[in-house]
Amino acid sequence: MTFTSVSTPTHTIVHTATHLADVILGSIADILGTLGIDATQVFADWDRDNRAISEWIKEGSLNTVALECHQPNGVVAPIFEFPVSYTGTGEGDRKFTADRAALARYLAKLQTVPSGTIYKMFCSYNGWHSTQQGWGPATRASVAGMRSYSFGTLAAGPHASTGLRYFTK
Amino acid sequence: MERTRLIAAAPVRSASEAWQVLTTLLSDTLERSSSIPTGSVAAVLANLNGLGPALIAGGHLESKGIVLVDEGLHLTIRVLTADAALDVEENLNPVPGGGSATDEWTIYFPPAGPLDKTLRSAVKSSPHLSTAEPPACALAQKSERTSKSLIDVDALRRLGN
Numbered sequence: 001m002t003f004t005s006v007s008t009p010t011h012t013i014v015h016t017a018t019h020l021a022d023v024i025l026g027s028i029a030d031i032l033g034t035l036g037i038d039a040t041q042v043f044a045d046w047d048r049d050n051r052a053i054s055e056w057i058k059e060g061s062l063n064t065v066a067l068e069c070h071q072p073n074g075v076v077a078p079i080f081e082f083p084v085s086y087t088g089t090g091e092g093d094r095k096f097t098a099d100r101a102a103l104a105r106y107l108a109k110l111q112t113v114p115s116g117t118i119y120k121m122f123c124s125y126n127g128w129h130s131t132q133q134g135w136g137p138a139t140r141a142s143v144a145g146m147r148s149y150s151f152g153t154l155a156a157g158p159h160a161s162t163g164l165r166y167f168t169k
Numbered sequence: 170m171e172r173t174r175l176i177a178a179a180p181v182r183s184a185s186e187a188w189q190v191l192t193t194l195l196s197d198t199l200e201r202s203s204s205i206p207t208g209s210v211a212a213v214l215a216n217l218n219g220l221g222p223a224l225i226a227g228g229h230l231e232s233k234g235i236v237l238v239d240e241g242l243h244l245t246i247r248v249l250t251a252d253a254a255l256d257v258e259e260n261l262n263p264v265p266g267g268g269s270a271t272d273e274w275t276i277y278f279p280p281a282g283p284l285d286k287t288l289r290s291a292v293k294s295s296p297h298l299s300t301a302e303p304p305a306c307a308l309a310q311k312s313e314r315t316s317k318s319l320i321d322v323d324a325l326r327r328l329g330n
Binding site: 016030041046155 | 180181182184185191218220222223227228250251252254255261282283285286287289
């Protein structure tokens with residue numbers, strides 16, 4: 001008896017995680033560049049943070065990546081959120097997308113921040129998540145009372161997608 | 170001769186891995202030349218560690234790409250992402266012409282939008298990096314250098330007088 005098999009192109013959650021982690025971190029670098037906030041530490045920690053975000057998407061535990069801008073007067077604004085949505089076992093025909101042109105138009109409308117503003121990055125989770133180097137418990141600033149704008153879907157893959165929300169005073 | 174090479178980034182590989190592939194391709198190409206010490210190309214690009222992956226992840230090397238220019242070399246490398254990355258047929262072999270590369274090789278970076286300021290600052294770390302518009306072809310750079318380094322225009326004028 002002869003067994004035959006057909007190979008079909010498959011994209012795993014690893015591909016989706018790699019794609020979304022890159023888009024999220026790339027967008028954060030672009031946001032900081034637009035606002036004029038020193039992003040030296042983002043570049044220095046790039047590999048470590050990319051690995052962490054990618055691993056958490058692979059295990060389905062990453063809920064949201066948040067970027068907070070801490071102004072010298074104590075105000076925390078704007079705040080950016082990258083919520084991650086999962087599609088179960090993956091949608092076979094779904095493509096890998098990244099809407100960078102729309103992001104660029106969105107960034108052009110951002111209000112500037114005062115000199116000396118620094119950033120903080122946070123991740124929140126859907127329950128259990130693995131431990132990743134350089135990441136530990138922390139408390140986020142509240143977005144209560146802030147105006148919220150939604151960018152919609154920023155990037156997507158067969159197993160998950162990420163959007164972008166923007167909060168400002 | 171003008172050549173173009175394509176590198177696949179995410180979802181095929183992360184931006185950091187793609188940056189490493191790009192560094193290796195440039196090193197393998199240029200360091201075939203006896204004029205360029207082993208490890209020197211990677212050392213120059215190490216000044217952009219972190220920023221290089223950010224350029225890739227932000228899609229800033231997707232449409233125009235970086236351009237390596239030297240005598241006999243005019244190589245554009247574009248790094249593609251998302252669906253476009255899945256269709257890339259990579260050729261990561263050293264690019265012909267590298268064996269005769271000189272120590273005046275230059276890598277030109279395209280405009281990077283929000284990362285422009287950071288990039289302009291980073292390229293100051295080495296004379297081999299630039300954010301200027303690249304010469305149209307390798308021959309142009311060669312003739313430009315020749316006119317700068319070999320012909321003393323003032324001396325010619327004096328001879329004519």
